[in-house]
């Protein structure tokens with residue numbers, strides 16, 4: 001293979017408009033294994049998860065035109081051949097292989113669909129047998145193996161392995177013998193060549209989602225082989241992936257018959273909405289509740305009483321001292337240097353900039369605030385510290401995000417509405433959180449949360465959403481505590497001994 005960034009792999013097969021088998025399945029398999037996929041169509045098949053309704057095989061001159069269009073232009077690192085349909089098609093593909101021999105040729109000798117419908121004319125069987133001589137790997141199921149040898153279908157695994165050895169020896173080809181049609185708890189396969197039999201065990205998944213398993217497996221092996229040292233390594237990897245794809249198939253809810261497998265089951269984040277977009281929508285009610293709080297409305301229009309604002313600031317200073325530690329924890333857990341630096345800067349900024357805002361204000365107040373953290377402050381901090389103590393990096397980032405985002409959101413809107421801040425009594429607060437620099441830091445925090453969410457499974461993503469939502473609820477309670485008055489700090493005359 002040349003130094004191309006991806007394996008360029010071609011499927012020569014029939015179609016399945018429901019996307020479970022044929023070239024449609026092959027292209028998904030290729031993508032699932034990081035290959036660049038191409039497809040030449042041998043036959044148009046009107047089929048679904050229940051069976052085949054009609055087959056149209058275009059004239060083979062058109063097949064030749066498709067094959068040549070690819071190979072005249074593109075280096076093909078591997079080819080997977082599936083449904084051929086007729087003798088003329090099989091002969092045409094054989095002729096192309098003699099002209100253009102890609103380094104890896106995998107032949108899935110498709111004859112009969114799972115539904116029982118024939119996908120190969122009876123008089124084409126010997127043409128497929130001839131094609132075996134052009135292949136490096138042939139992947140028959142039990143009935144197909146019998147036909148290739150002109151023998152009855154093996155009824156036991158031992159007999160099937162014996163037949164596979166004979167085919168490997170006689171045709172000088174490696175055989176991937178598939179045991180999907182056996183009864184029992186296992187679905188074993190075997191890689192068989194003239195001298196060796198390597199059995200690959202896998203549990204049988206109790207499911208109806210087995211449409212296109214043979215197509216998907218042979219395509220995966222073709223995509224993997226150019227970058228794997230031998231057939232056994234490529235097949236082992238492909239089979240492990242396929243077992244997971246079969247297990248995840250029913251969740252796709254595609255069709256009411258024998259459904260397809262989920263080729264992309266191992267990449268759950270693929271195509272999902274960014275975490276931050278989903279999370280922001282998820283807390284729409286909490287955001288609306290936040291905007292409606294008397295405290296937030298008073299802060300926005302400047303009618304909030306100064307003492308109430310100071311009371312909030314005092315609790316916020318207590319909160320920020322702990323929030324800083326949680327940001328430091330995100331920095332500690334981060335694997336990317338950019339994220340590590342971002343959260344470390346956030347932890348420091350929290351103590352320096354924001355705490356200064358609070359201290360300046362409270363120092364100017366003419367009295368000193370003291371007393372313990374309120375119930376609302378303690379509850380929020382306890383939640384954050386619990387996530388920091390037991391959660392993964394992704395969960396910690398999700399938990400700290402609302403403190404950026406809700407403040408940036410409220411700050412920007414209050415700033416836009418106030419316009420000129422010179423007479424606003426809380427211009428220092430609005431200036432801090434409405435600042436474009438704070439908006440940029442918030443965008444960065446969202447991007448880090450989105451990146452973290454892309455790397456995790458569905459369970460962790462759900463815990464991220466829960467941590468984010470809980471933090472938002474605490475934000476609302478935090479703003480509301482001044483009015484609610486629970487466990488607030490108290491102003492102490494300047495000069496009086498603090499508690």
Ligand SMILES: Nc1ncnc2c1ncn2[C@@H]1O[C@H](COP(=O)(O)OP(=O)(O)OP(=O)(O)O)[C@@H](O)[C@H]1O
Nearest residue numbers: 114141178179180181187203204205212213214215
């Ligand atoms: N229920 C199952 N659980 C786990 N693995 C399975 C199951 N059914 C099939 N397989 C595996 O799927 C692959 C394809 O096997 P199968 O013998 O069904 O081939 P096939 O008949 O050519 O496939 P197709 O159904 O696409 O025609 C093999 O690796 C087989 O072990």
Ligand SMILES: Cc1ncc(COP(=O)(O)O)c(N)n1
Nearest residue numbers: 014015021022113114211212
């Ligand atoms: C175009 C095409 N190729 C192969 C199969 C076999 O797959 P299955 O046996 O799972 O139906 C198929 N149904 N359609």
